[in-house]
Amino acid sequence: MEEKIKAFMDEVKARNGHEPEFIQAVQEVAETVIPYIAEQEIYNGKNILLRMVEPERLISFRVAWVDDEGEIHVNRGYRIQMNSAIGPYKGGLRFHPTVNASILKFLAFEQVFKNSLTTLPMGGGKGGSDFDPKGKSDDEVMRFCHAFMTELCRHIGPNTDVPAGDIGVGSREIGFLFGMYKKIRNEFTGVLTGKGLSWGGSKIRPEATGYGTVYFAQNMLKTKDEDFDGKTVVISGSGNVAQYAAEKVIQLGGKVITLSDSGGYIIDKEGIDEEKLAFVMDLKNNRRGRISEYAEKYKSAEYHKGKTPWEVPCDIALPCATQNELDEKDAAVLLENGCMCVAEGANMPCTAEAVHAFHDAKILFAPGKASNAGGVATSGLEMSQNSLRISWTREEVDERLKDIMEDIHDSCIEYGMEENGFCNYVKGANIAGFVKVADAMLAQGVI
Numbered sequence: 001m002e003e004k005i006k007a008f009m010d011e012v013k014a015r016n017g018h019e020p021e022f023i024q025a026v027q028e029v030a031e032t033v034i035p036y037i038a039e040q041e042i043y044n045g046k047n048i049l050l051r052m053v054e055p056e057r058l059i060s061f062r063v064a065w066v067d068d069e070g071e072i073h074v075n076r077g078y079r080i081q082m083n084s085a086i087g088p089y090k091g092g093l094r095f096h097p098t099v100n101a102s103i104l105k106f107l108a109f110e111q112v113f114k115n116s117l118t119t120l121p122m123g124g125g126k127g128g129s130d131f132d133p134k135g136k137s138d139d140e141v142m143r144f145c146h147a148f149m150t151e152l153c154r155h156i157g158p159n160t161d162v163p164a165g166d167i168g169v170g171s172r173e174i175g176f177l178f179g180m181y182k183k184i185r186n187e188f189t190g191v192l193t194g195k196g197l198s199w200g201g202s203k204i205r206p207e208a209t210g211y212g213t214v215y216f217a218q219n220m221l222k223t224k225d226e227d228f229d230g231k232t233v234v235i236s237g238s239g240n241v242a243q244y245a246a247e248k249v250i251q252l253g254g255k256v257i258t259l260s261d262s263g264g265y266i267i268d269k270e271g272i273d274e275e276k277l278a279f280v281m282d283l284k285n286n287r288r289g290r291i292s293e294y295a296e297k298y299k300s301a302e303y304h305k306g307k308t309p310w311e312v313p314c315d316i317a318l319p320c321a322t323q324n325e326l327d328e329k330d331a332a333v334l335l336e337n338g339c340m341c342v343a344e345g346a347n348m349p350c351t352a353e354a355v356h357a358f359h360d361a362k363i364l365f366a367p368g369k370a371s372n373a374g375g376v377a378t379s380g381l382e383m384s385q386n387s388l389r390i391s392w393t394r395e396e397v398d399e400r401l402k403d404i405m406e407d408i409h410d411s412c413i414e415y416g417m418e419e420n421g422f423c424n425y426v427k428g429a430n431i432a433g434f435v436k437v438a439d440a441m442l443a444q445g446v447i
């Protein structure tokens with residue numbers, strides 16, 4: 001089996017050698033899915049995984065825009081249309097200076113499995129730009145988004161490809177992108193998700209990724225007769241996912257003691273309550289400031305510049321910032337401090353070595369493609385509401401989100417439970433996500 005996985009990865013590396021994040025994501029899937037394929041007669045000789053690692057379409061384009069001083073800038077825009085076997089391409093747009101083809105291909109690849117796990121009919125895609133919204137005025141962001149959409153609009157549509165937000169793309173950016181799509185195509189359709197509530201958005205979509213991550217962790221904890229009540233929770237990030245993960249943990253009686261951004265982390269030993277979280281939401285979503293300001297405002301908090309929060313003792317860790325933010329050393333410290341559960345709110349925040357350490361220690365570990373799938377699942381619910389031209393209540397959407405997260409948890413158990421009673425959620429998520437897409441690809445023939 002080792003030989004088979006190595007031969008497969010050699011081929012992937014030969015074609016994508018300069019794309020480390022993409023190779024990392026494929027390796028993790030190959031290690032769990034190739035042994036499964038070998039046992040299933042129907043997939044033999046069909047080269048399905050090799051077809052899945054090649055994007056159906058990779059679009060790259062120039063985005064030229066003018067800043068407030070009249071200077072012209074050029075950024076690179078992308079859309080990776082990875083797999084459409086089970087539905088239109090679906091996945092977020094990331095605006096961040098680190099964006100490149102490797103990062104977007106890893107995200108698009110993960111998205112295929114994640115979207116399959118949601119049980120909804122969505123293929124996988126991802127896109128974005130190396131544009132940095134930090135420090136830009138609202139007008140500059142608007143001009144960039146409009147320029148980006150003048151090209152992207154040729155490649156997307158409500159039945160073709162439906163983008164959404166990710167790092168650096170929130171409700172402000174989705175509004176500007178939607179406005180330009182509508183103007184150019186002269187149609188009002190559900191071509192993007194994460195829209196404002198008065199123009200086609202779904203209730204609970206802003207909350208969904210963070211809430212969903214906590215619902216997933218709740219399901220995991222339940223298998224050990226545990227819950228969030230009274231638990232100390234360490235969260236990284238302070239953006240969309242981190243904010244709503246914190247909100248849900250607080251509602252469930254947990255004590256959130258950290259948040260972070262790319263500058264460092266804050267620790268508040270008294271706990272971040274709803275009022276303090278409201279301060280963070282205003283700081284990050286409206287004033288677009290730094291998390292260090294939290295420690296200036298609240299005397300109970302300390303700011304640790306240039307550090308990540310994994311050194312803080314906790315029961316549960318929720319990495320909600322970015323890829324590879326938690327490595328082997330961080331994992332060792334978390335384990336030493338008695339952490340019992342890690343659920344990824346971000347995409348691939350834990351390095352492969354960190355994941356192996358959690359598995360070796362047999363603690364509860366959820367990969368992002370399972371635990372953060374609530375965001376895209378609720379995007380799927382937004383698409384349904386747009387098609388039906390109706391709007392569900394907050395309670396209805398939240399109930400559906402909870403059910404979907406429970407279904408994903410059940411699928412992970414079905415495919416990931418080992419004989420010794422330990423659930424390998426990585427294996428479970430990869431195989432469960434693979435099966436649905438592979439079966440659709442088999443049915444559709446070699447295309």
Ligand SMILES: NC(=O)C1=CN([C@@H]2O[C@H](COP(=O)(O)OP(=O)(O)OC[C@H]3O[C@@H](n4cnc5c(N)ncnc54)[C@H](O)[C@@H]3O)[C@@H](O)[C@H]2O)C=CC1
Nearest residue numbers: 166167168209237238239240241261262321322346347375
């Ligand atoms: N927004 C969504 O619905 C979904 C987001 N995700 C993933 O969740 C993660 C966070 O995304 P959002 O909260 O939406 O983005 P956001 O733009 O709202 O927030 C990103 C957060 O990560 C922090 N961050 C960025 N780079 C960092 C670095 N190098 N070190 C430490 N912190 C850093 C930022 O300061 C910010 O707090 C990403 O991995 C994203 O792909 C996953 C599923 C859905």
Ligand SMILES: O=C(O)CCC(=O)C(=O)O
Nearest residue numbers: 091092164166375376379
């Ligand atoms: O809501 C969506 O379509 C995409 C969310 C996303 O980008 C993700 O799940 O990583």
